[in-house]
Amino acid sequence: MPRALVTGATAGIGHCFVTELAARGHDLVIVARDTSRLESVAAELRERHGVDVDVLTADLTTADGLAAAAGALTSTSRPVDLLVNNAGSSFPGWFGTTDVADEDDQLDLLVRAPMHLMDAALKAMSGRHGGAVINVASVAAFTPRGTYSAHKAWLVNLSQWAHLQYADVGITVQALCPGFVRTEFHQRMGADISGIPRWMWLKAPKVVKASLKDLERGRAISIPSVRYKILATLSRLAPAGFVARVAKRGR
Numbered sequence: 001m002p003r004a005l006v007t008g009a010t011a012g013i014g015h016c017f018v019t020e021l022a023a024r025g026h027d028l029v030i031v032a033r034d035t036s037r038l039e040s041v042a043a044e045l046r047e048r049h050g051v052d053v054d055v056l057t058a059d060l061t062t063a064d065g066l067a068a069a070a071g072a073l074t075s076t077s078r079p080v081d082l083l084v085n086n087a088g089s090s091f092p093g094w095f096g097t098t099d100v101a102d103e104d105d106q107l108d109l110l111v112r113a114p115m116h117l118m119d120a121a122l123k124a125m126s127g128r129h130g131g132a133v134i135n136v137a138s139v140a141a142f143t144p145r146g147t148y149s150a151h152k153a154w155l156v157n158l159s160q161w162a163h164l165q166y167a168d169v170g171i172t173v174q175a176l177c178p179g180f181v182r183t184e185f186h187q188r189m190g191a192d193i194s195g196i197p198r199w200m201w202l203k204a205p206k207v208v209k210a211s212l213k214d215l216e217r218g219r220a221i222s223i224p225s226v227r228y229k230i231l232a233t234l235s236r237l238a239p240a241g242f243v244a245r246v247a248k249r250g251r
């Protein structure tokens, strides 16, 4: 059985990834901070799909949490074939008005954690000549809007490079760039989402299916849905200053 390690597996996009991967017969390592929630997801996946699920409680903003997850990725007895760097959160307020300690936490979770885990995965997978990494970024990567979009742009940039660099050893790297997805994300950060039009919302299971389809096709960037493909293309073709001004007017 192929084995996948998914961070942030208890809610939203990560939970949809583990559900879809288990249905396809993947054994799993599931990572998040809340042990009881992890155990309940693991029990459901084992019962419904008969797959092997390891639970790893880890706060990926801590050195210990990162080391534990990296250790699972470099295991030779239980090798991981697919890493999904998905765990993420944000908080309200624009950079320059926020507490810089909160900025540190966000940077650790959205940049430092995927970097460490991708490092561990690429080293282990290179030795085995195969594997895949999905880095959950965002369409926010294509428009300058504070630190969150800057972190996601960093992840897209590194993923695009790694996609080419590691193709020769049979490793596929993808940056998944969804638009707004109905999950716990906005509620957890206390964001007011009342002004976001309905057409902008995506469903997490569809996002995950699109990502896995694009992975099979070997695409470096996956942008689920036609509407967000168009928006992302426009934001990459339009003059940078114009895009920044439009982004500033948005929520």
Ligand SMILES: NC(=O)c1ccc[n+]([C@@H]2O[C@H](COP(=O)([O-])OP(=O)(O)OC[C@H]3O[C@@H](n4cnc5c(N)ncnc54)[C@H](OP(=O)(O)O)[C@@H]3O)[C@@H](O)[C@H]2O)c1
Pocket (backbone or CB within 6 Å): 007, 008, 009, 010, 011, 012, 013, 014, 031, 032, 033, 034, 037, 058, 059, 060, 061, 086, 087, 088, 089, 109, 136, 137, 138, 139, 177, 178, 179, 180, 181, 182, 183, 184, 185, 186, 188
């Ligand atoms: N929702 C959207 O509109 C949207 C759009 C584009 C991109 N994204 C990206 O998609 C990814 C998943 O977001 P989501 O919307 O599915 O969020 P979500 O529903 O809030 O789920 C977040 C998951 O990450 C885990 N997590 C949070 N902080 C963690 C930490 N410090 N260490 C380990 N695990 C942690 C949470 O579990 P615990 O709390 O138990 O740790 C939970 O399982 C994120 O990278 C986000 O930036 C989301």
